[in-house]
Amino acid sequence: MxxxxxxxxxxxxxxxxxxxxxxxxxxxxxxxxxxxxxxxxxxxxxxxxxxxxxxxxxxxxxxxxxxxxxxxxxxxxxxxxxxxxxxxxxxxxxxxxxxxxxxxxxxxxxxxxxxxxxxxxxxxxxxxxxxxxxxxxxxxxxxxxxxxxxxxxxxxxxxxxxxxxxxxxxxxxxxxxxxxxxxxxxxxxxxxxxxxxxxxxxxxxxxxxxxxxxxxxxxxxxxxxxxxxxxxxxxxGRDIGDYYPARNPKLGPVALKAENLCGEKFKNISFEVHEGEVLGFSGLMGAGRTETMRALFGIDKLTDGKVLVHGKEVHIKNPSDAVALGIGFLTEDRKTEGLVLDQSLRDNIALPSIEGFKKHGIIDEKTETSFVNMLMKRLTVKAENPFVTAGSLSGGNQQKVVLAKWVGSGAKILILDEPTRGVDVGAKKEIYELINQLTDRHVAVIMISSDLPEVLSMSDRIEVLYEGKQMGIVDAKDANQEKIMKLATGGK
Missing domain, CATH: 3.40.50.300 (P-loop containing nucleotide triphosphate hydrolases)
Incomplete structure (x- = not known):
C-alpha cells in the first residue's frame, strides 16, 4: 500500500x-x-x-x-x-x-x-x-x-x-x-x-x-x-544545543525520608531526597516505582513503613494530606489522573492553589487568571488562551499544564513520574531547565523515568528497583547504562 x-x-x-x-x-x-x-x-x-x-x-x-x-x-x-x-x-x-x-x-x-x-x-x-x-x-x-x-x-x-x-x-x-x-x-x-x-x-x-x-x-x-x-x-527553527542542561546541585537538608515502605507491589523501600536534589528512580516495567510513589502520595495504601517530611514523621492517608504537606505528584497517566480534560486550563492549573485566590470566601477570578497566564508563559504552554479545555491541547502541552499546576502550588517536594513522556525535543529541554530552576529554589525532586539517558543526565543519585525490591542507590557520577540495567534486571 x-x-x-x-x-x-x-x-x-x-x-x-x-x-x-x-x-x-x-x-x-x-x-x-x-x-x-x-x-x-x-x-x-x-x-x-x-x-x-x-x-x-x-x-x-x-x-x-x-x-x-x-x-x-x-x-x-x-x-x-x-x-x-x-x-x-x-x-x-x-x-x-x-x-x-x-x-x-x-x-x-x-x-x-x-x-x-x-x-x-x-x-x-x-x-x-x-x-x-x-x-x-x-x-x-x-x-x-x-x-x-x-x-x-x-x-x-x-x-x-x-x-x-x-x-x-x-x-x-x-x-x-x-x-x-x-x-x-x-x-x-x-x-x-x-x-x-x-x-x-x-x-x-x-x-x-x-x-x-x-x-x-x-x-x-x-x-x-x-x-x-x-x-x-x-x-x-533554531539550533537547540545540548538536550540536558548541566546540573550543579547545592543540596540542603533532607526534605523527605522513607523507611521500609511496603505495599501490594513493593517491599522495604527506603530512600531520602534532599532539598535541591533530583533523586532518580529507575527500573523495568513492574519494578514498583510508580506504585511506591502512589502509596507515598496517599493514592494507594501503604501497608508498612515510615515517612518523614522535614524531619517530622507524617501519616499521609490521601492526596489532600500530601498536598497540605507541600508534596506534588505529576502522575504517569496525565489523561485520567493529571487533568480534568473538559475543564479550562485556568481551572486545571489553579486547582491545587484555589484557596489562595479566595477573598471573603469568593474566588478573585482576575488574580487567578493573571496567575495562570504567568505560569502558561513560563512553561511555554501553546494555547489560544487559558479558557480553552485541557483536552483540546496536544499531549506535550497537556504535560506542561500538569507541571504548571504543581509549580504554581508551591510544592517543596515534587514527584515527577515520566515527566517528558510524549513531549517534543524543544519542550523536553524546557522541562529539564524548569527542574533545574526548581532545585535551585530548594525544591526536592523525585523523578521516575524509563528513559535511561534522561535518568543518567538529570539525576544526582539514582535508586534502582527490581520486582518491588530495592537493588541499590547509585551516585550519578558513578552511573552508566550498563550498571543501572544490571541492577534493574536483578543483578548485583
Whole structure:
C-alpha cells in the first residue's frame, strides 16, 4: 500500500493547524513523522484515518483519490492507528477490549471466549508481555496498556500501522521486542508511520523521516543522509544545543525520608531526597516505582513503613494530606489522573492553589487568571488562551499544564513520574531547565523515568528497583547504562 498526502490543510476556526502538508508512505517502509507538540502531526494522521475531514488537499491510496469516513473504515482498508493516549474501556477485561467489534463466534453464533483469550494471549506473548487477559484493563500499568494497543493493531492484519509515541511508556527490553516485531512485519511489506520524540530511535528503526513545523512539512530525508542536529533545527527553527542542561546541585537538608515502605507491589523501600536534589528512580516495567510513589502520595495504601517530611514523621492517608504537606505528584497517566480534560486550563492549573485566590470566601477570578497566564508563559504552554479545555491541547502541552499546576502550588517536594513522556525535543529541554530552576529554589525532586539517558543526565543519585525490591542507590557520577540495567534486571 502506498499513501500520498499532498497539500493537506485544516483549520479550526481561525486556528490554521495544517497549512499545506505533503507526506508519502510506502509498503515495507518505516517513515518517521517528527515535529514539536502542536506541529500538526496527530491532526494529519486523524485526517488520514477519517477522524477529521481535510479542508483542502489530496489523499491517494495506491494512486486512487481516497477519503475515509471513520477510523473503522480506514482500519477495514488496512490502516491501523495506535494513539498515544489509549482509548480503552477501563471496566472491561483486556481480552474484551482487544476484540471489541471484532468478536470471535462459534459455529452456533455464540461468543467464543476461549478462542479470544487464547489468541489475545498469543499476540501479547509475541510482544513479550506476560499479561492475564481476563483481568480489567484498568489494573494494567500505562506501559502494559500500550503493549495491549500494539497487540490490537497486529491483530488487524494492517498494511499501514501508525504508531504515536509507541515507546514512551515502555522499558528498554520492551522496546527491543517492539522493534524486532516492526522489522518482522516490515519484511512482510507492512509500512509504519512512526511518531516519536525519542530522537535516538530514528536511526535504530526508521528508513525515512519527514519533519513538520507549525503545520507545514519542512523536509523529508532518507535517515542515512541526515543528522540529528538537522532534524532538530527543522523542528524548532533554531539550533537547540545540548538536550540536558548541566546540573550543579547545592543540596540542603533532607526534605523527605522513607523507611521500609511496603505495599501490594513493593517491599522495604527506603530512600531520602534532599532539598535541591533530583533523586532518580529507575527500573523495568513492574519494578514498583510508580506504585511506591502512589502509596507515598496517599493514592494507594501503604501497608508498612515510615515517612518523614522535614524531619517530622507524617501519616499521609490521601492526596489532600500530601498536598497540605507541600508534596506534588505529576502522575504517569496525565489523561485520567493529571487533568480534568473538559475543564479550562485556568481551572486545571489553579486547582491545587484555589484557596489562595479566595477573598471573603469568593474566588478573585482576575488574580487567578493573571496567575495562570504567568505560569502558561513560563512553561511555554501553546494555547489560544487559558479558557480553552485541557483536552483540546496536544499531549506535550497537556504535560506542561500538569507541571504548571504543581509549580504554581508551591510544592517543596515534587514527584515527577515520566515527566517528558510524549513531549517534543524543544519542550523536553524546557522541562529539564524548569527542574533545574526548581532545585535551585530548594525544591526536592523525585523523578521516575524509563528513559535511561534522561535518568543518567538529570539525576544526582539514582535508586534502582527490581520486582518491588530495592537493588541499590547509585551516585550519578558513578552511573552508566550498563550498571543501572544490571541492577534493574536483578543483578548485583
Amino acid at each position: 502506498k499513501i500520498e498526502m499532498t497539500g493537506i490543510k485544516k483549520a479550526f476556526g481561525s486556528n490554521h493547524v495544517l497549512k499545506g502538508v505533503n507526506f508519502t508512505i510506502n509498503s515495507g517502509e518505516v517513515h518517521a513523522l517528527m515535529g514539536e507538540n502542536g506541529a500538526g502531526k496527530s491532526t494529519l494522521m486523524n485526517i488520514l484515518t477519517g477522524l477529521l475531514s481535510k479542508d483542502d488537499g489530496s489523499i491517494k491510496v495506491d494512486g486512487t483519490e481516497t477519503s475515509y469516513s471513520s477510523a473503522l473504515e480506514a482500519e477495514h482498508a488496512g490502516i491501523s492507528f495506535i494513539h498515544q493516549e489509549m482509548n480503552n474501556f477501563p471496566d472491561m477485561s483486556v481480552v474484551d477490549n482487544m476484540f471489541l467489534n471484532k468478536e470471535l463466534k462459534t459455529k452456533f453464533g455464540l461468543m467464543n471466549q476461549r478462542a479470544m483469550i487464547k489468541q489475545a494471549t498469543e499476540y501479547l506473548n509475541h510482544l513479550g508481555a506476560q499479561i492475564n487477559v481476563t483481568q480489567k484493563i484498568s489494573n494494567l500499568t500505562v506501559g502494559q496498556q500500550q503493549m495491549v494497543e500494539i497487540a490490537k493493531s497486529l491483530m488487524t492484519d494492517a498494511k499501514i500501522i501508525i504508531m504515536d509515541e509507541p515507546t514512551a511508556a515502555l522499558t528498554t527490553n520492551e522496546i527491543k521486542i517492539l522493534f524486532k516485531t516492526i522489522n518482522e512485519l516490515k519484511a512482510k511489506g507492512v509500512g509504519f508511520i512512526y511518531i516519536s520524540h525519542r530522537m535516538e530511535e530514528l536511526w535504530e528503526i526508521c528508513d525515512t523521516v519527514t519533519v513538520m513545523r507549525d503545520g507545514v512539512s519542512i523536509n523529508t530525508y532518507k535517515i542515512k543522509d541526515v543528522t540529528e542536529n538537522q532534524i532538530v533545527h527543522d523542528m524548532v
